[in-house]
Amino acid sequence: MAKATPSRAQVWWHQGLPVAVVLLAVLLLWYLAAWVLNAPGAIERVLDADVGYTWQELFTATMSMERPLMPAPHQVVLDFYESLTEWPLDSPRNLLYHVAVTGESTLLGFAMGTALGLVLSVLIVHSRTLDRALLPWIVASQTVPVLAIAPIVLVILGSLGFSGVAPKAVIAMYLCFFPVTVAMVQGLRSPQKIETEMMHTYAASRWQALWLLRLPAALPFLFPALRVGVAAGLVGAMVAELPTGAQAGLGAKLLTGSYYGQTVQIWSALVMSAFLGLALTAMVAAVERVVLRHRGGV
């Protein structure tokens, strides 16, 4: 251990500063884009071309339009903040209400998809027939836009009488299922031959070998797949909210916003869904850290 561990300030200087600069640049570009994109609309609708206007007037007009082509960041932040503070939690005007609706179906589908993927990968690893008959199809499904069958799932479950959270969860489930299965098959097969042979010399049963060797070895493979899965599940849940004319959920919020041309609302819903995606991934990463530390790895 020749390398000295860098202090906190050094880490910040090394990592945080560049990120902060990039984010600041994005913010500036956003303002610039808002100005350029909104200028024609502002000249047409807000300012009087006959009287004439100054640059300052044009700038302030583009920053505070009712339905801008590109809302300025502070408008989005304001709308975001107002929706969180000025409306009760169970009101559709509050973004957290939509987060709860979408998050619920995402998490439910994620849990179901992960469980299904775990069971199937264990079966595949232990059965040569399943391995050869099923695995190629599951791997091939990764190259196919499986999200496209979401409307079919909605129609089928709808005509069977399911509504509400169930169809959305099913879509999130099958989107999570594929990456988890593929990664887990890889992970369960990752132990070296010498390790499996050692389990054999201990006369360990298949269950013991699975529980004591294969599953712990598969964990580092599982978590990246879970991160992919939860992100895919969120997209699935949001897409599932589109065609049903659903009233609640971030996907529905995006769609109603675009129907009524409420650009600021679209952007704040978009920011909210980005936060939800980051929160879900962070949750998986936190579980990963706890589990892998417990295992003694990393």
Place this chain on the structure above:
Amino acid sequence: MNGTLFWLGMAGALALAVFSVIRIAALENRWSGLCTAGLFGLWVLFFWEVLVRALEVPRVLLPAPSLILGSMAEHAPKLWGDFVQTVGKAVLIGWALGCGLGFGVAVAIDRMPFLQRGLLPVASLTSAIPLVGVAPIAVMWFGFEWPSKAAVVVLMTFFPMLVSTLAGLKAAGKLERELMYSYAASYPRTLLALRLPAALPFIFGALKVNATLALIGAIVAEFFGSPTQGLGFRISTESARMNMPLVWGAIVVAAVTGSVVYAVLVALERRAAFWHPSVREG
């Protein structure tokens, strides 16, 4: 009586299917894997067709494969138009632009570690964000036609390519770099002769992932609003009209496209990165 006979036959067919798949899977030769998967697929199609007809499952729930094929043949010009609209324009152009931009930016900031350290965490985080959500905004900016879909695809494919290329440019080994240095090779020469070739497996990895992402992006963006053509448009409108065979047909088109593109990229990778261990072993 007929019913009993039919179910006896089905039980026999099921036994035959299970037996044949198990037997072929147990064979030890090169083609066993492929044959098993193919045979399994054929049996699934067989039971799908027969059971859907025998149990008279409503078309809305599950159309028989023959019905899907028939619908595809009947609406072939329509589906071809959808294919050209979605894949030929939105996906292809968006994918090429997004991957090209990602690659270009990665090479451009190769010599700026400060920007790399700033961009990489941000770019990696975008994989957790449902970027397709920008579709309504893209429609507002670029209209209902394909440019708005291509814009969504550009956004979705840019970041994976950026992250992969940056990782790939770091992949060349220390020994090789030092060799180039001892040859007094210039920066562009090292980049072209050593580091870009070493990055090829990463770049192809991103190209493959992005091909699927681009299809998803274009199709989902069409759910948000589209002209009267396109695979996503077909899927959403025909499922609203309960014309499920055609919906399945559009999905078959999308699935086949995804697989073919993937296969083409794998073949290209084998030619371009023929020296790489992962290619040589396979």
